[in-house]
Amino acid sequence: MEVLRKCNISRSGLLWSDEVQWMTGHTKGNNFPASLKKLAFVATVYHIWLETNRRCFKNSFLPFQEIVRKVCFDVAGKLSICKKIQKSERHHSLCVNWGIL
DSSP: OHHHHHTTOOSOOOOHHHHHHHHHHHOOSSSHHHHHHHHHHHHHHHHHHHHHHHHHHSOOOOOHHHHHHHHHHHHHHHHHHOTTOOOSGGGHHHHHHHTOO
16 A cells, blocks of 8 residues: 555555556556556565565565565665656656655
8 A cells, every 4th residue: 555655546455466457557658657656566566576485485574664665665766767757746746755856
């Protein structure tokens, strides 16, 4: 939910297949908001995969907030070097949400 909120998406999480379908339908194109949503989705999937492996193979658990922090760190880092960022009023709230202003 925290990652959705940072993307200015106000809805609850969906079942996996519905989530993938929703993201596919709402991230068309290469504009800044679509690229941000794709990046946030991929980073979330990656960190959930890492956490699954951590739990299965190391019997170690990270708190939910730490996983979200890692997702945010990766997305903000990638966005800070991205040339597509248009630091305009149109995308101001997204940039503030991800800490890239």
